[in-house]
Amino acid sequence: MQPDPVTVVEVGPRDGLQYESVFFPTEAKIALIDRLSATGLRRIEVTSFVHPKVIPHLKDALEVLHGIHKAPGVIYSALVPNLKGCLRALETPVDELALFVSASQAHNHKNVGMSIEDSLKGFADIARQALAAGRSLRGYVVTAFGCPYEGAIPLERVERIIEAYGELGAREVSLGDTTGMANPRQVGEVFARLGAEHQGLPLAAHFHNSRGLGLANAYAAYQAGCRVFDSSVGGLGGCPTAVGAMGNVATEDLVNMMEEMGAATGVDFDRLLEATELIKQTLGGELASFTCKQGRPAWNAP
Numbered sequence: 001m002q003p004d005p006v007t008v009v010e011v012g013p014r015d016g017l018q019y020e021s022v023f024f025p026t027e028a029k030i031a032l033i034d035r036l037s038a039t040g041l042r043r044i045e046v047t048s049f050v051h052p053k054v055i056p057h058l059k060d061a062l063e064v065l066h067g068i069h070k071a072p073g074v075i076y077s078a079l080v081p082n083l084k085g086c087l088r089a090l091e092t093p094v095d096e097l098a099l100f101v102s103a104s105q106a107h108n109h110k111n112v113g114m115s116i117e118d119s120l121k122g123f124a125d126i127a128r129q130a131l132a133a134g135r136s137l138r139g140y141v142v143t144a145f146g147c148p149y150e151g152a153i154p155l156e157r158v159e160r161i162i163e164a165y166g167e168l169g170a171r172e173v174s175l176g177d178t179t180g181m182a183n184p185r186q187v188g189e190v191f192a193r194l195g196a197e198h199q200g201l202p203l204a205a206h207f208h209n210s211r212g213l214g215l216a217n218a219y220a221a222y223q224a225g226c227r228v229f230d231s232s233v234g235g236l237g238g239c240p241t242a243v244g245a246m247g248n249v250a251t252e253d254l255v256n257m258m259e260e261m262g263a264a265t266g267v268d269f270d271r272l273l274e275a276t277e278l279i280k281q282t283l284g285g286e287l288a289s290f291t292c293k294q295g296r297p298a299w300n301a302p
Contacts, residue, residue, distance in 0.1 A: 005264040007228045009174070009204060010036055010251055011045040013064075014079055016236025018048065018055050020283065026060040028282045030067040032275060036233065037071040039271040041251075045077045045098065045230075049085030065092035077138060081112065086126040090133050097130045099123050099170070100140035103158050104147035107178075111142075116157075120164045127168040139165035139173040140206070145190065146181030155190060159198065166201045173203055174230055177217065180210025184220035191224035204228035207249050209235065209288065214249035215257055222263065229254060233272065234279045235288035250289035252276060256296055269296055 013033050017024045024032075029047075036044055046068065052059035061078065070076060070093060077096035080086045089097055101119040102108035108116050130137055141161050146153060162173045175190070187205070194203060205221040205228070207214040218229055235250035255267045269291075276292040286293070 003261055003263040004227055005266070006222065006258050007043065007204075008041060008251060008255060008258075008265050008267060009043045009045065009228065009230045010041045010233060011206070011230050011248065012036075012232035012234065012236050012251065014045040014048050014058065015230075015248060016232040016234065018057050019237055020057060022283065023057055024282060026063050026067070028278065029060070029064050032233075032278050033064070033068045033076075035271070035275040035278060037069065037074050038268075039275065040265075040267045042073060042266065043075045043077070045079065046094070048079035048081075049088050050079065050081050051085075062088065062092060065089075065094055075136075079140075080126060082122065083125050083129070086129055090129065090135065094135065096136040096138055097126065098138045098140060099126065099165070099168075100142055101161060102142045102147070102178075103153045103161060104143040104150045106149035107143045107147050110149070116161070120161070120168075123164075123168055127170075131169050137165075137168065137170040139168070139170040140176055141165075141173060142176040142178045144175040145177040145186060146179070148179050148181070155193065158190075159194070162194075162198045162201060162203070166199060170201065172228065173198070173201055174206045174228075175203060176206040176230075177208055180208040180213065182207065182217050183213060184216045187217045187220040188224045191221050191226050196225040196227055202228060204230055206230035208237070209247050209249055215253060218249060218254060219257065222258075231255075234276045234292060236279070247288045250287070250292070252289055252291045256291045260297070 047061040048058050075095045078089050078094045079098045165173050205226045207217045231251040231254045232248035233251045235247040237248040252272050255265045
């Protein structure tokens with residue numbers, strides 16, 4: 001039986017570049033997104049509208065969204081923290097707005113200065129504005145698998161947040177292992193309980209590679225039924241307000257693993273590597289990705 005295909009959500013231009021030590025130039029961001037648009041990826045998170053004092057590397061959100069060449073069939077999204085950010089995003093041709101809340105009270109206070117409950121209440125106005133403007137909504141549950149400040153996170157709390165996103169009109173919720181605390185057994189248990197959908201709302205998985213388990217966790221989630229995965233080209237990324245957060249799972253590594261297992265991604269691997277080359281040329285140094293160094297296995301080599 002042919003394995004089910006997967007959807008890859010590219011988050012590198014936002015979740016990846018926000019954490020780099022140097023500013024990635026606006027023109028290079030636009031070029032990177034345009035290259036990613038030509039790979040077969042159908043969903044790309046482009047930027048965020050968090051205040052520049054908090055995330056200075058994404059201060060050019062408006063310029064980037066107005067500068068990219070939108071490809072037919074590709075959904076472009078942006079992260080928004082509040083109503084002000086939402087209204088700025090709605091001035092652009094962005095297709096989808098992403099909201100975020102932590103499953104940890106301590107992390108949510110460090111991240112946005114309020115409780116989980118207050119964050120969710122604040123999303124109501126954003127959701128109304130976005131949906132009225134014809135944009136879709138995606139929800140993030142960060143620290144869904146564990147928090148460096150609180151430890152284990154009750155799954156019931158994650159379920160309540162997913163349900164709250166559903167009431168707001170979100171079309172999908174992504175569960176994030178923000179600091180790489182999850183392990184494959186835990187991930188399998190979470191998705192076995194929640195399924196690929198929770199109360200009709202599709203779920204995605206977002207893993208970080210802090211302890212080298214990102215791909216193993218993605219495999220465990222796939223085995224348990226998850227079919228949507230966030231990843232970052234070149235393995236860029238992290239969370240500025242989470243101790244120990246390191247890079248996301250590299251998109252090219254995720255695509256390679258899925259395709260090698262027979263799970264189609266629709267992504268052109270060679271074109272994906274062209275995007276990693278642009279990152280290396282711009283930032284210098286090596287990337288936290290295996291396949292951008294080794295390539296795919298040469299099964300047909302003489």
